[in-house]
Amino acid sequence: MPELPEVETTVAGLRAVLEDAPLTLVEPRRADMRFPFPADLRQRLTGATVTGLGRRAKYGLIETDRGDTMIFHLGMSGRWRIDPSEIGKHDHLIVETPRHRLALHDPRRFGFVHLVESAAIDAYPAFAALGPEPLGDGLTAEYLAQALKGRVAPIKAMLLDQRIVAGLGNIYVCEALNIAGISPTREAGKVSKPGLRKLVDAIRSVLRAAILAGGSTLRDYARPDGELGYFAKDWRVYGREGEPCPCGGTVRRRIDSGRSTFYCPSCQK
DNA sequence: CTAGTGCCCTGCCGGC
DNA sequence: TGCCGGCAGGGCACTA
Incomplete structure (x- = not known):
């Protein structure tokens, strides 16, 4: 189940295909996972370029040049598929660049996607009270x-x-x-x-x-x-x-x- | 404030 | 062979 190391690995894998890439398509394939997809997800991300990827706790972060950060959580069965041979019923969000198609795949749908302004990411409710990163200097x-x-x-x-x-x-x-x-x-x-x-x-x-x-x-x-x-x-x-x-x-x-x-x-x- | 419980969701697996 | 119940668990709502 995705814990910190799995999210870290996922982000590293996504970085290889998303960093500096323009997003040509961002398309939810259903209304929600654990929470509804943001109504303006497609509009705010399509056409933007990914400027960086990161992780906080078990959350993955995808930043764009429009000042937005897409926050994703993999719940317990979530994973990103890169260039899947086909799109199945558990592929809930499709993201495309000129070179790749990605699918956020999550049978149990405990995962979710949120969208925040990068400048205000510390105000994201789930981040506000978070303790120190275990691999950082804060955990002693x-x-x-x-x-x-x-x-x-x-x-x-x-x-x-x-x-x-x-x-x-x-x-x-x-x-x-x-x-x-x-x-x-x-x-x-x-x-x-x-x-x-x-x-x-x-x-x-x-x-x-x-x-x-x-x-x-x-x-x-x-x-x-x-x-x-x-x-x-x-x-x-x-x-x-x-x-x-x-x-x-x-x-x-x-x-x-x-x-x-x-x-x-x-x-x- | 703290501590503890239940729920969400689906697929898989063991038992019968 | 098929059905059923248990289990997996992160985060949040809820209670006391």
Whole structure:
């Protein structure tokens, strides 16, 4: 499922075909995904030239020379297809340049597209309260100690909260907690400073490794270069209930708020 | 303010 | 072979 590394990989793939390219067609093929497509999406983007691409948390950004930024979110099953051989029922937005046709493909339609003025992007509601980027300078043990001080919610829930850290999802949180040796149910405010240092290191290393691998996935994610069958499944705990943890213990699964948590009771305390 | 739950949506997979 | 239920989960609405 697209988390930060998958979005990063997607943006890199899009950059290769969109940067400096004029948009000759921008056409929604239905009224909405999770949210309605902006009514003026086609009009504001068609004829504009892409000046840059970026990422914030799990959001992809496509900037144009008209001062607009298209914000896309891949939800859980979204991906961009580049030069698909055909357009199918889950291709909800078509974008064309003189050289390529792209399709935003999302069977579950948890993804969405918004359009904002680039100058006002910080006022985009979902960005206003976002926490620091985990790979940036803002995520430190000191920051986390302050942000989690007095919080009694489980550390796993806090790491999934985009206001604490931006861009983490279920997979990388499970992995990072395992690497750091911290139980997902530990009260967030009670994780020690050394524990937080380990956690920060674990978050960074697991994200960097995934980006290097080209974006990790579950079963239905493809790289945006149109190549299918791209799977990474070298998780330590995620999706491995009953299998051995690297420490020799056995990976367990628990459900919190209807969401699976994979962890090793032997080495995560 | 915080913590916790339920919903959206579709495809896939296991069980019978 | 086909049907059914469970599951995947990010973000947001909602409750207490």
